[in-house]
Amino acid sequence: MTTTLIAGREIHVDEEGFMTVPAEWTEDLAPLLAKQVGIDELTPDHWVVIRFLRSDFAAEGETATLRRISTNAGVPTKRLFELFPQKPGKKMAYVAGLPKPKGCI
Amino acid sequence: MKKLVVLGAGLAGTMAVNRVRPRLDEDEWEITIVDQDETHIYQPGLLFIPFGMYQAADVKRPRRDFIPSGVRFVLAPIEGVDPAAQRVTLGGGRQLEYDYLIIATGTTPRPEQTAGLLGDAWRDSVHDFYTLEGATALAHRLERWDGGRIVVNVMELPFKCPVAPLEFVFLADWWLQEHGMRDRAEVVYVTPLSGAFTKPVSSRRLGHLLEEKKVGLETDFYTEHVDASAGKIVSYDEREVPFDLLVSIPVNMGADFVGASGLGDELNHIPVDRSTFAAEGHPNLFALGDAAELGTSKAGSVAHFAAEVFTANFLRGLRGLPPHEEFDGHANCFIESGFGKAMLIDFNYTTEPLPGKFPLPGVGPFTLLEETEMNHWGKLMFRWTYWNVLLRGKDLPLPSRMLLAGKETA
Numbered sequence: 144m145t146t147t148l149i150a151g152r153e154i155h156v157d158e159e160g161f162m163t164v165p166a167e168w169t170e171d172l173a174p175l176l177a178k179q180v181g182i183d184e185l186t187p188d189h190w191v192v193i194r195f196l197r198s199d200f201a202a203e204g205e206t207a208t209l210r211r212i213s214t215n216a217g218v219p220t221k222r223l224f225e226l227f228p229q230k231p232g233k234k235m236a237y238v239a240g241l242p243k244p245k246g247c248i
Numbered sequence: 249m250k251k252l253v254v255l256g257a258g259l260a261g262t263m264a265v266n267r268v269r270p271r272l273d274e275d276e277w278e279i280t281i282v283d284q285d286e287t288h289i290y291q292p293g294l295l296f297i298p299f300g301m302y303q304a305a306d307v308k309r310p311r312r313d314f315i316p317s318g319v320r321f322v323l324a325p326i327e328g329v330d331p332a333a334q335r336v337t338l339g340g341g342r343q344l345e346y347d348y349l350i351i352a353t354g355t356t357p358r359p360e361q362t363a364g365l366l367g368d369a370w371r372d373s374v375h376d377f378y379t380l381e382g383a384t385a386l387a388h389r390l391e392r393w394d395g396g397r398i399v400v401n402v403m404e405l406p407f408k409c410p411v412a413p414l415e416f417v418f419l420a421d422w423w424l425q426e427h428g429m430r431d432r433a434e435v436v437y438v439t440p441l442s443g444a445f446t447k448p449v450s451s452r453r454l455g456h457l458l459e460e461k462k463v464g465l466e467t468d469f470y471t472e473h474v475d476a477s478a479g480k481i482v483s484y485d486e487r488e489v490p491f492d493l494l495v496s497i498p499v500n501m502g503a504d505f506v507g508a509s510g511l512g513d514e515l516n517h518i519p520v521d522r523s524t525f526a527a528e529g530h531p532n533l534f535a536l537g538d539a540a541e542l543g544t545s546k547a548g549s550v551a552h553f554a555a556e557v558f559t560a561n562f563l564r565g566l567r568g569l570p571p572h573e574e575f576d577g578h579a580n581c582f583i584e585s586g587f588g589k590a591m592l593i594d595f596n597y598t599t600e601p602l603p604g605k606f607p608l609p610g611v612g613p614f615t616l617l618e619e620t621e622m623n624h625w626g627k628l629m630f631r632w633t634y635w636n637v638l639l640r641g642k643d644l645p646l647p648s649r650m651l652l653a654g655k656e657t658a
Contacts, residue, residue, distance in 0.1 A: 203519075204543060210514055214514035220472075223484075224485050229468065230468045232441075244442075245441070246441050247595065248414075248445050248595075248601050
C-alpha cells in the first residue's frame, strides 16, 4: 500500500489513487481530490452526493450505486453525470475517499 | 405447532427446507414452502442454451421432486408480508400465519426498467438470456444468425451470476469460430464498471483475454435507453454503441411483494445480518439467496454456502444460543471460456480471487484463475451435483468458509 501527500497529510491510496482508509477522509480533502478528476468547484449538489455516499458507506460498508444515490438522495442519474462527468461512479467514489465500484473479478 | 414458512422454492429455499426439516420435530413444527410456479430452473445452465449446448429439458425439473416429505408445498403467487401480524398474503386473498419466515424469492431481470428495451425488437434483435424464454429465443435467433455486431450489455449492478455476461462473450467468440463466421462478426462487451476485470489480481492475470479473443470493450457505460429501430444503445453521457444483435443483462430486482411490504432496498433486495440472515428489526424474518442483500455476489454458490451458515445459526437461535459464525461472503464460480475450457474463481468479502489449486490445496483437480479443460468438465459435472446433492441439502465436500490454503497471494 502506498501513501501520498494531500493537503500536507499522509494519505493511503491504491494504484489508481483511490483512498484505501475511509477514516482518513475529511471534508477539506474533497475539493483537492475533485480537482484531480477535473472538477474545479464543488457545488451544494456535489455535496449532497458526497455526504450521502459517506453516510451510506458508514452504514453499509459499500460504495452506493448510482441508482441507490438517485433513489435515496434524490439526485437523478442524469444529474449525476453532469456533476461528475463521464465516469460518475468512479469520480464520486474518488472524491468521497471510498472504494470505486467493483465487480467480483 | 410452530410454523415455519419459506417463500420461494429455488435453490436457497429448497436447500433450507431440506436442511432444516430433519432437525425439527414433526410433532412440533409445521413447515410450508410457497412458489408461484411448479418448475425449478437450473439457472447456471441457461448460459449454454443460446449456443445449442443445452436444451430446455436439460435445465427443468419439477420443484416438488426436491421438497422433502413433511414439508407442505403451496402453489400460489405471493402478494405481501405483514411482519407485525406475522402473516403472508397469497393470491386470491389466502393467508399464511408464521412464527418464522424465510424469504428466498430471488432476483429477476426487469427489462421494463430500461427505456426502449421491451419494444417491438424484444426477442428479435434485442434479447436476454437469464430466463428460459429468453435463452431459448436467443438460441433460435442464433440459428438464423449470419454475422454482424453482437453487443452484450450489462445495464446495472448488482445482477445475478456476475460472471455470466463474460462467459457469454467468450462462448460467442468460440461459437462464431465453430460456425465459420468469426471474420464477419464482432463481439462487444459493454459494462458500467471501469473494466471487464476490476480486481487487481484477476485483471493482471485475465486482462489479456478480451484482446486475445478480439472482443471489443466499452467501459463506464450506463445505458440510458435502447434505440432498437436505429440499432443502438445510448448512455447517460450520450455515448452510442451500435448493434445488430443486443444481448442485454437487464436491471435485476427482487420480488415486488418485498418492496410492497417495506422490507427491501431500492431494488427490492433485503439487507440482512451476516450471521443470522435476519432482516433489520425483524428477528424472526430471514432472507436467503439472491433475495438477500449481503454485500457479495448474487450467485448459486453464495446461496449454498450462506444456507449452510444460516441453518446452523437458525437452529442455534431456536435453542437460545448465539450465532456460531458469521458468513464470510464465500463464492465459488466456474467461468466458461470457450473451446472446452473454463476458469474457476474462489473468493469472499476480504479476499479477491487468487490463483492456485482447488478444492485440494496444491492438488486440485481444478485450477483457479486459469483456463483448463478440467475446469470445464467440473462445470458440466456440476449440474448433476446441483440436482442430486445441493438441492437435496446434502453436504458437499467443500467448507462454507473460504480457505486460503492452496492459493497464491500474488
